[in-house]
Amino acid sequence: MSRLYVIGIGPGSLDLLTPEAREALGAVTHVYGYGPYLSRIQPLGAFTCHASDNGDEVARARQALAAAENKGGVALISGGDAGVFGMASALFEAMETGPAAWRAVDVKIVPGVTAVLAAASRLGAPLGNDFVIMSLSDNLKPWAVIEKRLIAAAQGDFVIALYNARSRARPDQLANAFDCLRTILPPETEVAFAHHVTRPDERLELSTLADCEAQQADMATLVLIGARSTRRVARPDGKAWLYTPRSVSEA
Amino acid sequence: MSRLYVIGIGPGSLDLLTPEAREALGAVTHVYGYGPYLSRIQPLGAFTCHASDNGDEVARARQALAAAENKGGVALISGGDAGVFGMASALFEAMETGPAAWRAVDVKIVPGVTAVLAAASRLGAPLGNDFVIMSLSDNLKPWAVIEKRLIAAAQGDFVIALYNARSRARPDQLANAFDCLRTILPPETEVAFAHHVTRPDERLELSTLADCEAQQADMATLVLIGARSTRRVARPDGKAWLYTPRSVSEA
Missing domain, CATH: 3.40.1010.10 (Tetrapyrrole methylase, N-terminal domain)
Structure with missing residues (x-):
């Protein structure tokens, strides 16, 4: 057979x-x-x-x-x-x-x-509302398509999960993506880097669109950009959960 | 503990x-x-x-x-x-x-x-390129937000996966969503209905945006709308695989 x-x-x-x-x-x-x-x-x-x-x-x-x-x-x-x-x-x-x-x-x-589900489980519930999953690699699509999609995702107020965010052969695209999103989304937008999730060297970093830097990602990093409603819940240990509420109040 | x-x-x-x-x-x-x-x-x-x-x-x-x-x-x-x-x-x-x-x-x-991964595995590889996952329920967000996101997703040429596409309490929203998408996407856009995936009564239906009807979905149906590049590969048994190529040629 x-x-x-x-x-x-x-x-x-x-x-x-x-x-x-x-x-x-x-x-x-x-x-x-x-x-x-x-x-x-x-x-x-x-x-x-x-x-x-x-x-x-x-x-x-x-x-x-x-x-x-x-x-x-x-x-x-x-x-x-x-x-x-x-x-x-x-x-x-x-x-x-x-x-x-x-x-x-x-x-x-x-x-x-898939990677984003594992990453989200460690961060809290960042995918709690509508979201986009996209690859940032331009090996198989022109950068213009990637930029068009980033803009559409930001305009739709989707949470955005980026696969293939950065590699040695493509060191600059994530910085370009952040710059593109900064033209639309507010500086306080939550950004998370989830490194090597479920592996021994797993590591999470929370940042914001104003402060995040592309250098925080490598080949095994899942990058998440929050929607406008995505926020943190502080924990007594000084860390925080990241979550996107299920409700959206306005268009 | x-x-x-x-x-x-x-x-x-x-x-x-x-x-x-x-x-x-x-x-x-x-x-x-x-x-x-x-x-x-x-x-x-x-x-x-x-x-x-x-x-x-x-x-x-x-x-x-x-x-x-x-x-x-x-x-x-x-x-x-x-x-x-x-x-x-x-x-x-x-x-x-x-x-x-x-x-x-x-x-x-x-x-x-999550449901869309199981549904996609049965259909072929419809999520082979960038995609959106959204809930069509307006229990927790106004319809205006849903419509704004559908339009953004279609303008970004994302594959679109719809959760909570239809229920007895919300019989009309999927039809409204199809109408909304028809204003942007071509009539030949692939649409798939994946019913009760991995359960004994699992059933798949392929259609197009021109022909699909909201009545094809119920509470346990995952609805997928293809990107412009999503297409079928015919099989000798008369069925077809649905897939979205990894490459995108133009913006």
């Missing part, structure tokens, strides 16, 4: 890997993915790992489709959820542009906990 | 309940939640269930905070992820407006798979 699983392995800790994902990993013989993600799940099955660099996701999807067509029992893995800036979209791009036989592959996508 | 867990139990099937959530449910003695959600997780622990109606979430959060302050070992549960239109925001609202001692309660939020 030419089954291909596309599995979201969650944000880091295996405590957030779903039973469905674990069962799928136990049922396959070949797993394709980015090396560090494969290392995480290697103890969970008896499969052969096919590691590739973080990079050409469509090429990786083609390898997995070809393998699934030939022998079945194949999985393609993503960090977080495979549908959110993960391998699922790359898979259908490979399917759409590949041999007709690939469209008959029995694809089963297993959802996972 | 006055610990209070806020647990996302996933979209339906316990195959998507995380190990962390299962462990937390094994550690508590009292669980507060909406009755049908409690029924789902009752077999997983030896706790006393405190069921309440779907309704006053802040009152339920107050009960849980008071119980946690007095005896600890308490959990508050949500379907999906507690941070996405779930109990987490209601909890901080109760904490903000309640006795000072509640701010010292040791709150631990356990993330979960």
